[in-house]
Amino acid sequence: MKITVVGTGYVGLVTGTCFAETGNFVTCVDIDEQKVCKMKEGIVPIYEPGLDIMFERNINEGRLTFTTKLEDAIEGAEVIFLALPTPPGADGAADLSFILKVAEQLGSLIKDYVVVIDKSTVPVGTAKKVRQKIAMNCNCEFDVVSNPEFLREGVAIEDFMKPDRVVIGTSSERAKKLMEKLYAPFVMQGNPIHIMDEESAELTKYAANAFLAMKISFMNEIANLCEKVGANVDMVRMGIGTDKRIGNRFLFAGVGYGGSCFPKDVKALVKTAKDNNYDFKILNAVEDINEIQKTIMIPKIKNFFKGNLMGKRIAIWGLAFKPNTDDIREAPALYIINSLLAEGTEIVAFDPEAMDNVKKIMGDRITFVDNQYDALLKADALVIVTEWPAFRTPDFPKMIQRMNAKVIFDGRNVFKTEQMKELGFHYESIGREKVTRDSKPGEKITISKDKIIEN
Ligand SMILES: NC(=O)c1ccc[n+]([C@@H]2O[C@H](COP(=O)([O-])OP(=O)(O)OC[C@H]3O[C@@H](n4cnc5c(N)ncnc54)[C@H](O)[C@@H]3O)[C@@H](O)[C@H]2O)c1
Ligand SMILES: O=c1ccn([C@@H]2O[C@H](COP(=O)(O)OP(=O)(O)O[C@H]3O[C@H](CO)[C@@H](O)[C@H](O)[C@H]3O)[C@@H](O)[C@H]2O)c(=O)[nH]1
8 A cells, every 4th residue: 555654753653664564655754854864864763662673674675765745745645644743732732733734735735535544642523623624625535534543652663563452533434444454464463443433533542641641640649658658669569450450551650651642642631621611630630640740759859968959969860751762752850850950959861862852952951971870970869760671780889889879769669679778778769668778678578470560
């Protein structure tokens, strides 16, 4: 099939590359000329594990091409994916201007029947709006389908190639057949394609993200309570996660959720509810909890330094909003760093992939170093914000050698408290006991292998 993908961000580029991988001919179009130039030279403009190999293979086999011209990109296309940004507007509503602008352009460019697919996360009613925009200038037949994307950054290729489900919102039999054909290679293991009306498909995407955000905020509140009552959130997580009705994923307490999706999608769903005279109380709480959680480590750090952080040198491990990505949109690290800078600290940061992006917005307000250990040189404390695999099993003697003091604030519960006691660190994490330098190693708690839970 000949496919056009409009927008080559995390979703567009992964979508285009994965459809090329299954034998389609894909043209990706983006208004960012620099990005398109890079891609034409074979350079992947984002960091996404596994994307580069697939990208290169499909370019070499002539199935993946790039352009800045929409009219060239849609030449002969049977389907056109819109993978454009839908950032939050001032009132929290998703900004549809990118989508509607392209829809209007498509109206005067479409010559034959084509299916236009909303891949972006868009509020209920958008498929209708896109249809109206295209129809303003278009005389030929077309359909608009809602096909929300559920991939996660960092594991985007796997999520796209083996989705838990595919959601397709359409009332057109012709579009439905085409979409089923397109997705057939991705649902060969029996994972379902859910066909529904456009509105339900649009709402499904927000409901999924809001539910996951709710799980995280719930666990963060449980963690905060754990600290007050002397319980351990990891134990509680395992205790509830093995109940199949609850499920063991997305129950990790930490410094809150970030990224380009949860924060904006929760806001947009609240706004949709408000516009329909419905007060979505639980989601307001989910947001409020997350706002507090992002800087929950600050009072702990301040308290340790007896209220005065002026001139303290703080090492930060992890800047990306989650591991295995270079994406820093709404990253908790940015909130933590800004709060620490406001207290007069000196920040030395390391992240395996996201430093270039942070440099663009923070410039020389913080120092960037090339490896995790250099960040610790003369540091008064280490703050762990993103749980990159390399941070989980560090060389502790090397860390101790470099640090001014053995002090760790762990926003992702990367280390075991017992281990910290044995090593003599002052260690504060989320929803677990505070380890002070006088803490004595206790009885080891063994967690059996089958209890290791995938995030
Ligand atoms: N990032 C994710 O993990 C993810 C997952 C599922 C859904 N989504 C949703 O998918 C959509 C896209 O997200 P993203 O993270 O890929 O965004 P992104 O910001 O990474 O990429 C968007 C791309 O669109 C391009 N663009 C803007 N206007 C254009 C135009 N007129 N013509 C062509 N290209 C144009 C931009 O230059 C950019 O390259 C959003 O609605 C988002 O909520 C994102
Ligand atoms: O138990 C958990 C799981 C995640 N997070 C945080 O939640 C945020 C989002 O993580 P994740 O969902 O893994 O990443 P995204 O790439 O933002 O993916 C989400 O947002 C995408 C965009 O809509 C959807 O497609 C995905 O299904 C949805 O998981 C990150 O800051 C994580 O650190 C936690 O704090 N605890």
